[in-house]
Amino acid sequence: MSLLEVEDLRLRFGGLLAIDGLSFSVEEGEIVSVIGPNGAGKTSAFNCVTGFYRASSGRLALRGENLLGLRPSAVAARGIARTFQNLRLFGELSVLDNVRAGAHLWLRQGILDALLHTPRYRRSERECTEQAHHWLDFVGLRGDRYGAARNLPYGEQRRAEIARALARRPDLLLLDEPAAGLNQGEKAEMLDLIRRVQGLGIAIVLIEHDMGLVMDVSERVVVLNFGQKIADGRPDDVRKDPAVIAAYLGSEAHA
Numbered sequence: 001m002s003l004l005e006v007e008d009l010r011l012r013f014g015g016l017l018a019i020d021g022l023s024f025s026v027e028e029g030e031i032v033s034v035i036g037p038n039g040a041g042k043t044s045a046f047n048c049v050t051g052f053y054r055a056s057s058g059r060l061a062l063r064g065e066n067l068l069g070l071r072p073s074a075v076a077a078r079g080i081a082r083t084f085q086n087l088r089l090f091g092e093l094s095v096l097d098n099v100r101a102g103a104h105l106w107l108r109q110g111i112l113d114a115l116l117h118t119p120r121y122r123r124s125e126r127e128c129t130e131q132a133h134h135w136l137d138f139v140g141l142r143g144d145r146y147g148a149a150r151n152l153p154y155g156e157q158r159r160a161e162i163a164r165a166l167a168r169r170p171d172l173l174l175l176d177e178p179a180a181g182l183n184q185g186e187k188a189e190m191l192d193l194i195r196r197v198q199g200l201g202i203a204i205v206l207i208e209h210d211m212g213l214v215m216d217v218s219e220r221v222v223v224l225n226f227g228q229k230i231a232d233g234r235p236d237d238v239r240k241d242p243a244v245i246a247a248y249l250g251s252e253a254h255a
């Protein structure tokens, strides 16, 4: 059984079929990239998997258990975490508290514990803070973790967002354009980080426009065009695939 199974997924926005019969799977611990020209449906596919959009039809399953129709929080609780193309940190909160918010999913405390500040509450809060520090160390955050998240440089905010996702202890991490807006040095660090996340046994699905990074890090590449899958294979094979080349050339000519 695959970790993630997407089968014959369809998503309609009025007259537009943004995803048109998409099927692909992700194995345990695998790194898969989803690529394709602008508007191909990559982010929409992420939004369906994570419950932000409700697919019109199809099948979505994590280790065989249905995900279709679940709310984003329920999908996250089952072990899928994500980052966003446009960063979604809580800007006014400290970097540390942003990551603590991710770790909170794991805390065993009731409202009474919180109201009465019971020893169990204090213990779990301490554990949550330790976890947040651990993940900020793991992603290599250099900036001020006690300051407001919005004051971090852009590349650091991306790292903090990944730390928050990791604090949820996912089995599958979806990264939407993690290298967008990063300089060459930061991209190399992102590549290293993605590999280290895989080293934890976490599977990763990556939407990325930087082909160097995609070809370097992916074990498999899924190519979308106009909501349909046009290729699915090893990076070297996909790179040479005539349908893929035509899709990219077509989109450039269109641009």
Ligand SMILES: Nc1ncnc2c1ncn2[C@@H]1O[C@H](COP(=O)(O)OP(=O)(O)OP(=O)(O)O)[C@@H](O)[C@H]1O
Pocket (backbone or CB within 6 Å): 013, 016, 018, 036, 037, 038, 039, 040, 041, 042, 043, 044, 045
């Ligand atoms: N909320 C929405 N309402 C209406 N149409 C939408 C919505 N979200 C996406 N679309 C449309 O669905 C199609 C797929 O968009 P999507 O953002 O998933 O593509 P993408 O491959 O992620 O593109 P990019 O690389 O530019 O991020 C596009 O035609 C887009 O305009």
